[in-house]
Amino acid sequence: MMKAIYTIFILLATLASTSVDAKTFLTEKELLSQAFPEAGKTSDSKHNKQTLWLDDALQSKIENILSHPYPKLRIKYWKNEKKTVWILEEIGKVKPITFGFVITDNQVELARVLTFRESRGYEIANQSFYQQFNQTKLIQDYQLSKQIDGISGATMSVSAMKKIAKLALMLHQEVMK
Amino acid sequence: MSPYQKKQLQKKRNNIVRKWHRRVGMTAMIFLINLAVTGILLNHYEALSLHKKYIQSDWLISWYGVQSVDEINCINASHNYFCQLDDKIYFKNGDSISSFTSEESDQLFNATGKDEINYMLTTNSLYLFNAKFQLIDQISRQSIDLSQGDIEGLTTEEFNLLAEPNEDQFKLLSDPQAIDSINQLHKRSQITHLKFVQDLHSGQLFFSGGTLVSDLMAIIIILLGISGIVSWQKRINRPDECCK
Incomplete structure (x- = not known):
């Protein structure tokens, strides 16, 4: 019995350490064409690509959400009237997951996983999970207005996506001031 | 009985x-x-x-068989050295050495400096660092559109020069103290x-x-x-x- 449990543990540990290639679910262009269907074929000038430099004050707010500063000094985003599109990264367990968020009127319009690099937790790249983020707002203390149900076996990926949803909503508020 | x-x-x-x-x-x-x-x-x-925490004990690191390397190939760009060991890229600026973890299977390709920005080109991305080697941004090479002209502050010619295959840009790091420092940093970021x-x-x-x-x-x-x-x-x- 112990040996069987032991063998299962070693197998799981081996599986966990196996490197898996990054899986791209959606490209930047595809996300932009979904966010701005009226713009037709993607071009940065049509979507008004902008740069947000992360100063100390902004990094401090980010740290409240992510529990660490954002690893880059600037973030590129796309803006069109009341809508912004953010492509942000956060580490799930050991590798960064690239998320795409479309924010309209301080609410999440579209939430997607663009690239997933972890060996486990890819279940977050699922339509039913994405839908939980729709119309979510930021309330006090950088909390989401809706309860996001977790996925067994993808706890850290779910946590990363929730953090990035909060970050995208906060950054949207910053650039819309 | x-x-x-x-x-x-x-x-x-x-x-x-x-x-x-x-x-x-x-x-x-x-x-x-x-x-x-x-x-x-x-x-x-x-x-x-x-x-997220790494073993710092030299004894345990050597128990795992993590070895120091004797020779490190680096790119010298604007008095800064860019060196790669496994998935880590080390920057040497004077006596200061910092590190950056690149994406898996990403290989250092070339580097240059312009207007206090350090540009590092790998097989997958163009990375921009400030003078303190803090990451400014990472741009996927696939998303770089040469027809747009300026590429993050580099002209098309400068970018093409950076992207041109040239094995000569890699030189062996000659400073033994720097080799030792890179080895120490590298070994202490291997075993979680x-x-x-x-x-x-x-x-x-x-x-x-x-x-x-x-x-x-x-x-x-x-x-x-x-x-x-x-x-x-x-x-x-x-x-x-x-x-x-």
Whole structure:
């Protein structure tokens, strides 16, 4: 019995350490064409690509959400009237997951996983999970207005996506001031 | 053999079984404590951030067989050195050395400096760093559109020069102190606390011998369980000994 449990543990540990290639679910262009269907074929000038430099004050707010500063000094985003599109990264367990968020009127319009690099937790790249983020707002203390149900076996990926949803909503508020 | 002699012989046998049960049990206890402690740590590794902390002990690092390298190939760009060891890229600026973890299978290709921005081109991305080697941005090479003209402050010609294959840009780092510093930084970012605890739990810390010992101990624990039950059953079946 112990040996069987032991063998299962070693197998799981081996599986966990196996490197898996990054899986791209959606490209930047595809996300932009979904966010701005009226713009037709993607071009940065049509979507008004902008740069947000992360100063100390902004990094401090980010740290409240992510529990660490954002690893880059600037973030590129796309803006069109009341809508912004953010492509942000956060580490799930050991590798960064690239998320795409479309924010309209301080609410999440579209939430997607663009690239997933972890060996486990890819279940977050699922339509039913994405839908939980729709119309979510930021309330006090950088909390989401809706309860996001977790996925067994993808706890850290779910946590990363929730953090990035909060970050995208906060950054949207910053650039819309 | 008289009934008395039979009883004495049985008692002697039982004593031997109990004695060995105790001895083996004491030995297995060390293994069980290790299993229990490392098991608790593994259950809570996220809260304890074991996957983010690295082993710093030189003795343990060498136990894992992490070796120093004698020669490091680097790119010298605007008096800064860009060196790659595995998935880590090290920047040497004067005496200061910092590191950056690139994406898996991403290889350092070329580097240059312009207007206080350090540009590092890898097989997958263009990275922009400030003078302190803080990451400004990462742009996927696939998304770079040369027809747009300016590429993050580089002209098309400058970018093409950067992207041109040229093996000569890699030179051996000649500063022994820098090689030593890079080696130290590199070795201390290889083994996470999580890996160490996993290996201690599975016995793999002691390589294949450790795994075999763990297997053996697991079998012994099964036998201990069986012998314990047998011994207990015998005692409760005896009317003269009460073990309730």
